[in-house]
Amino acid sequence: MVLDNLSVHKGKKVQAWLLKNPRFIFHHPPVHCSWMNQVEQWFSILQRKRLTIADFADKQALSQRC
Structure with missing residues (x-):
């Protein structure tokens, strides 16, 4: 998934969810992209x-x- 750099996409709950769902990978583009x-x-x-x-x-x- 390509996401913006909003801090809610990088929180502890999101990271825990990603560990439970390894088929999803978050890609964060550079801030000024x-x-x-x-x-x-x-x-x-x-x-x-x-x-x-x-x-x-x-x-x-x-x-x-x-």
Whole structure:
């Protein structure tokens, strides 16, 4: 999971949960990170252009649309 640097993501309870759930790994980007804005913009474009325009019956219908 990619998370911001909010202190609640690094607390003792969260760290204990991570030890119990080893399949999850937290990634914290640098504090002044511009690449996260790029990722958010990409998801915004994806949502506007592909995901909210139509409903898809299955994966094949979605693949044909893209």
